[in-house]
Amino acid sequence: MTPQENAQVSTQALRINGDRLSARLRELALVGGTPDGGVCRLALTPADKEGRDLVITWMRELGMSVSIDKIGNVMAVFAGREEGLPVTMGSHIDTVATGGAYDGNLGVLAGLEVVRILVDAKITPRYPIAVAFFTNEEGARFAPDMMGSGVQQGALSLETSLATVGIDGTTVADDLQSIGYAGDRACDFRARNFLELHIEQGPVLERDGVQIGAVEGVQGISWTEVTLHGVSNHAGTTPMSMRNDAAYVAAAIAVELRAIASDFGEPQVATVGSLVLEPNLINVVARKATLTLDLRNTDEAVLQKAEARAFAFVEECAAREGVRFEMKTLARFEPVTFSPDIIGLVEATAKELGASVKRMPSGAGHDAQMFVPNCPSGMIFVPSAGGISHNIKEHTDAIDIERGANVLLQVLLTLVS
Ligand code: HGY
Ligand code: MN
Ligand code: MN
Numbered sequence: 264m265t266p267q268e269n270a271q272v273s274t275q276a277l278r279i280n281g282d283r284l285s286a287r288l289r290e291l292a293l294v295g296g297t298p299d300g301g302v303c304r305l306a307l308t309p310a311d312k313e314g315r316d317l318v319i320t321w322m323r324e325l326g327m328s329v330s331i332d333k334i335g336n337v338m339a340v341f342a343g344r345e346e347g348l349p350v351t352m353g354s355h356i357d358t359v360a361t362g363g364a365y366d367g368n369l370g371v372l373a374g375l376e377v378v379r380i381l382v383d384a385k386i387t388p389r390y391p392i393a394v395a396f397f398t399n400e401e402g403a404r405f406a407p408d409m410m411g412s413g414v415q416q417g418a419l420s421l422e423t424s425l426a427t428v429g430i431d432g433t434t435v436a437d438d439l440q441s442i443g444y445a446g447d448r449a450c451d452f453r454a455r456n457f458l459e460l461h462i463e464q465g466p467v468l469e470r471d472g473v474q475i476g477a478v479e480g481v482q483g484i485s486w487t488e489v490t491l492h493g494v495s496n497h498a499g500t501t502p503m504s505m506r507n508d509a510a511y512v513a514a515a516i517a518v519e520l521r522a523i524a525s526d527f528g529e530p531q532v533a534t535v536g537s538l539v540l541e542p543n544l545i546n547v548v549a550r551k552a553t554l555t556l557d558l559r560n561t562d563e564a565v566l567q568k569a570e571a572r573a574f575a576f577v578e579e580c581a582a583r584e585g586v587r588f589e590m591k592t593l594a595r596f597e598p599v600t601f602s603p604d605i606i607g608l609v610e611a612t613a614k615e616l617g618a619s620v621k622r623m624p625s626g627a628g629h630d631a632q633m634f635v636p637n638c639p640s641g642m643i644f645v646p647s648a649g650g651i652s653h654n655i656k657e658h659t660d661a662i663d664i665e666r667g668a669n670v671l672l673q674v675l676l677t678l679v680s
Contacts, residue, residue, distance in 0.1 A: 277380055281665030284376045290318060291372065292354065292364035301655025302364060306357040306399035306410075307335070307429075307438035314356050314445060318371060318396060318680075325378050327394070334414045334424055335398040339453050340391050341378050343679065348638070350678045351454035352671065353379065354461060354630055355400030362401075363657025365664075369645075370460045371396045373549045373668040377675055388679035390455055394520030397630045398444075400469055405429040406486055407594030412630035415450040416637055418596070436453025456605065456678050457634035458641045460671045462659050464627050474663065475613040475620040475670055477606050478643025479557035481563040481632040482530060482624055485570050486594035488553065489516065492587040495542060495550035507585040510540050510549035512577075519576045520556060523569050530608045531569055532559050532626070539616070555593065561624050563597050564642075599632045605641030605674075613643075614671045618666055627652075636668075643670050 294314040295304030299497055305308040319337060322329050327339035354370025374394035381388065397415070402408025405427045413419035425436040439445040470475055493509030513535075520533035532558040541551040556573055560566040574590065581588045606622060613620035625642065634640040645667035648658040 272517055272677070274386065274680070277384060277672060277675070278372070279376045279380055279665065279668045279672050279674070281661060281668070283379075284372060284480050284668055285661045285664055287321070287372045287376070288364050288368060289370055295358065297655065299655050302358050302362040303360045304356065304358045304362065304405050305360060306401060307404065307435065307442055309442065311357050312442035312444065314627050315325070315396070315442070321375055322394065325375065325382055330448045331444060332415060332448040332452060333421060333446055334411045334435075334450055335444040335446060336395060336411045336415050336450070336452070338393050338395040340393045341388070343388045343391040345389055347390055347458060348453055348455035349391035350456045350458070350675060351393040351395055352460070352675060353395035353397065354456045354459050356396045357399055357401050359401050359403045359653045361653060361655055363652065363655060365462045365657055365659050366464065366652055367396075367400055367461070367658070369462060369664065369667070373460045373671050376668055378671045380672060390679045392675065393454065393608055395452070398439075400630055402486070402594060404431065405435050407596075408484070408628050409596070409630055410435070412633040416633040416635050420452055428612045431461060436648075454634060454638050455462070456638055457631055457640040458605070458643070458674060458678075459629055459631040460645070460667050460670060461629060462647045462657070463644040463650075463651060464647050464652035466647075467623055468621070468644060468646035469648065469650060471621065472619070473593065473611070473621045474646070474666055476617040476623045477582055477609040477613065478599040478601060478625050478642035478644055479606055480561070480598060480624055481623050481629055482559045482626060483563050483566040483598040484515070484594055484596045484628050485496070485558040485566060486558070487556040488591045488593050489556060490589045491552040491581060493548065493550050493552070493584070496548040498546040498548055501548060506548055508548050509552035509586055512580050512584050512586050513538055513540070513552035515580050516554065516556070516573075516577055520558075520573060523572055527560070527565060527569060530561050530624070530626070531565065533557070533569065536602055559626065561598050596628065596632065599635045601635065601641040602639035605639050608677060609641055609670065610673055612677070613670050616666070616673065618670065643667055643674070
């Protein structure tokens with residue numbers, strides 16, 4: 264066999280160290296850990312900074328060169344024999360307030376484990392390899408989600424994103440400064456390929472008894488903030504016919520969203536995740552309600568129909584109740600389809616490793632979707648226990664983590680050789 268064929272055979276036998284990867288996930292989960300066993304590492308908070316600092320330490324231990332761009336994305340590069348765009352693995356390390364140890368973190372730490380395997384095996388890949396984490400993937404404090412990767416890959420404006428005011432009243436720019444991650448690199452990072460290992464965050468793989476998901480694409484996402492202005496009044500003395508009750512309209516909107524999802528059928532989903540009433544008192548008719556609408560569908564045309572029905576209902580119900588309203592788009596991403604070559608490579612690699620695998624869409628948004636216009640991109644899913652995520656009980660078994668990271672390793676090796 265030629266040296267290259269020899270090298271090929273030897274790399275096919277490489278496997279990640281599952282115990283080391285799970286230990287790293289547990290260590291990172293302590294940063295922002297909550298007493299109930301969850302993780303709260305909201306974007307651009309001190310906990311996010313602490314997590315960023317820790318992961319960068321691990322990047323540097325591998326001899327990777329680290330850069331930080333103007334929206335705070337962190338890219339670490341491992342040199343290849345040739346120059347050129349790096350084959351990149353990445354995800355996010357910010358979490359929602361009721362987060363777990365795996366959402367996003369798995370994709371970043373598995374990428375570092377892959378590089379560790381190459382370092383230990385003294386393998387220099389043909390092309391450079393990068394491992395990245397992106398600012399504010401979750402969008403929980405600052406909308407939209409996938410903000411950092413969206414700015415970097417050209418879907419969002421840097422200026423608009425930096426000026427975004429979050430739910431705590433601060434701006435992205437100020438919070439980036441305060442955690443020391445307002446980088447000086449332009450948001451110009453580009454990849455040769457982009458791969459993201461991620462927990463499924465849904466019930467499909469576990470329900471079907473399948474070990475790996477070869478992700479076909481990400482469904483469209485529509486986030487809207489609705490502000491309703493009613494009139495506060497006495498809950499006991501005000502006749503129902505004289506009310507302008509913002510809380511009633513907000514509740515009616517939540518019921519209508521459920522009706523839209525059931526009328527449209529799967530995969531349509533609709534969520535009112537945030538609802539704030541003012542003055543929020545037991546004996547006062549609410550003068551104001553601020554709520555968020557999260558609508559998603561794999562089909563753009565159907566998603567637009569769902570939006571149209573939801574927005575028309577807001578207008579009609581508010582008018583009926585004599586309540587003024589404003590609507591503001593917080594996020595709007597069309598469905599994306601990943602590279603057929605990458606999907607096929609994930610599927611074939613999983614089979615070669617003896618894993619069961621199925622093609623499937625992603626219900627959640629991911630950084631990988633932002634890379635689709637710029638390079639062949641794809642994702643690998645591993646099962647979520649009980650299909651639970653964005654919940655402190657989020658869990659994926661160690662064997663599934665190891666299996667998914669081995670698929671990532673072998674897909675990466677194929678792409679860099
Ligand atoms: O909302 C999402 O789909 C992702 O978790 N940011
Ligand atoms: Mn995620
Ligand atoms: Mn998430």
